[in-house]
Amino acid sequence: MAPRMRKDVWKLPADDKTLFWYGQAIKTLQAKPITDVTSWWSLAAMHGIDPQLWIDLGYLDPAVPLPFPADPSQPGFWNQCQHGSWYFLPWHRAYLGAFEAILLDTIVKLNGPSDWALPYWNYDPERRGNLRFPQPFAPRLLDDGSQNPLWVKERYGRRGDGVITVTPQDVPLSQLWEAPEFFDEPNGIPTSFGGTQTAFHHDAGAGAGQLEQVPHGPIHNLVGGSIRNADPSVAANNGLMSMFETAAIDPIFWLHHANIDRLWESWLKVARAPSDPADAFQNPDNTDWLDQPAGAFAMPAPDGSTFNTTARQVLNTQDPSLNYVYQELTVPDRPSHPLAARLRTLGMAPSDADRTSENFGMPSSKTTELVGEYGGSVRVAGAAVDARVQLDPAARDKLAASLSHKSMMGLGPEGAPKPPDRVYLALENITSATDAGVFHVYINLPDGADPKDFPNNFAGVVSLFGARAASKAGGPHAGNGLAQTLDITAIVDALHLRGALDHLDIKFIPQTPMSQQDKVDVGRVRVYRQSRGP
């Protein structure tokens, strides 16, 4: 059977029934009790469930005995979602695959199309119209006055008023194509696409890869958001999409994650350049990732049985067990020698830049070195907060040397042509009392300037999705909080050219309401240089 096509929700024709059948299946699955592994409720609980919270929100009947342990800190069949880990992408693919198979089975039984596939919300920052919240999910009632199955009450949006807005800066994608490696080894700063090599664990931690960090996190929080009211429970004030324990109850969750899965497929299509590492833009062949010796992914089947699967078994989306393709992949045009453009930016003559970039060999090692830091933690609240990162003169000189033509052309002390360092802003020990929060980060923004006028100073976006659990000192994550790494290479190149690489003034600009009570702290702000060598 030909693979089914997961379609772009913005490209569905006016008379298309994909979302109609999605709604019909939701109604059927929501009518099933949570004790049924194919019910909407059990499917959502697999991602995460906090029974008391679900009861408070009206999504769980306290009288029903639960079929599985439901303690969020004890992962089992429920509370299984993988975040802050290299298992994030394969686990969610297996999860979406099992979900889609159950919906397809339901739709076929309702006499719907046998080629139905989950659509995706393509919030492409280059296409402004795509950043709107998909309209069919917004109204509470349908035209006939019945309840819209695609609607949930707890979507509080950016400002807590239920208005969902996403800007291009909330969901940048360019950093994904600058992260050639799938995973980071433990103890590094996370710069990879797919996450840090970790054990199989529920809850977030410091090991989220670039795709999990952005656009995954901000979309969760900009849809879910939180409301400000008198309820002392942070969780009860959060929107469904803002928490692991409730996110998958919201029907938009599945379209969001289909897009994340699509971006993974897109990344695999990026062409490897000669100066990229050997495993660039490829999935790991590490058996600890492929076969998950720490525990396979447990999934439900349409007949109510359960089965185990692994990353290895979900790598090919056209395998009969998954059987889908995407209507469109987002693959950037990449020159055969992508570093040539950067060398030109760094002031090298075009002919020299082309020739030099061709001389860079395949790197087999990378070294990461601390260049500077802000000497304290930063409480992010109010309109904006500033922090000045001091650079260590010796480390800064090494960074500047790597950006010099001499070093790049192989005329330096090391002899061989050496690609210029990449530079990262590492935000570590990000702790928070809430999960619902997004802030933007700018570098050297002039005083009083409107950030919109300075896109070149934009370093990135940070979301607090998963921060609450990761902030508990005695908890499983030891209070280490989240970590996020922003690629600031282009900004540093520009500063270097202006001779202004002395310190970096970082500005944190909350995009969602953040008060002192939310205790959003960035424990450390550091700058690293990363060099690759033969």
Added chain:
Amino acid sequence: MTSRSRLAVLTRGHAPLLAAASLAGWVFLLTLDRHSQVPICLSQTSLDALANGALAIALSIEPPALVLLSFMAMVLAMMSPLLARPLAHLRLRSLTSRRRRAAALFVASYLAVWMAAGLILLAASVTLRLSSGVIGLSAPIISLAIAAAWQASPWRQRALNRCHHLPALAAFGAPDRDCARFGLVHGLWCVLTCAPLMLLPLSEPGFHLPLMAVVAAALFLERMEPGRRPAWTIRILPGRTAAATMVRSIYSRVRHAEAH
């Protein structure tokens, strides 16, 4: 898909130094063991002397310096492998010129906590062995019971979770203070997590080294597991999940290699 060298992980950062420190600890204890009993487990003669209040005799049989030295060797042998993660954290958060100094400060303060704990552990093991006759249970059985009760408790899990804490460290300003404090705090949680298990080899001189090896392996494996919510548990065997994972991981690798 292409491979990354797995050997690289073993030769990077502090791993070779930690392996050497652990090995040195084992060699020292093995050498002592061949000549006499490991001094940290006081001999029966010393114990009898202590029981009779003849401290001077006990001290002459087991010189305090040698007792402390052998305890330090025990800590180095068992705990060095557990320090790879905090030291890697420290390394990446220190300026290159300060990396060695930072590691040295961390290790020195970590060891200081263990040496202080050693005095308490030594006193505890002596008390256990002296009182075992009175209670009617052998010292290893009592220490096993203490370790098992501690393993089952939420407090131990809380301490173990805190062993995974990687604090914010200053690179400028007062980096020495932060490194030393990291070593002290990490050492404290490490002692709380591991010390009751360390009583086991200390209370059975005849099997000191084999018991030490078993406990060291279990603690090493346990440190590889993700944290859990603190709660009473009957799953008290440390490292059993990581051991099972490791076996499956090796099996999977071998099968994968055969397929190619």
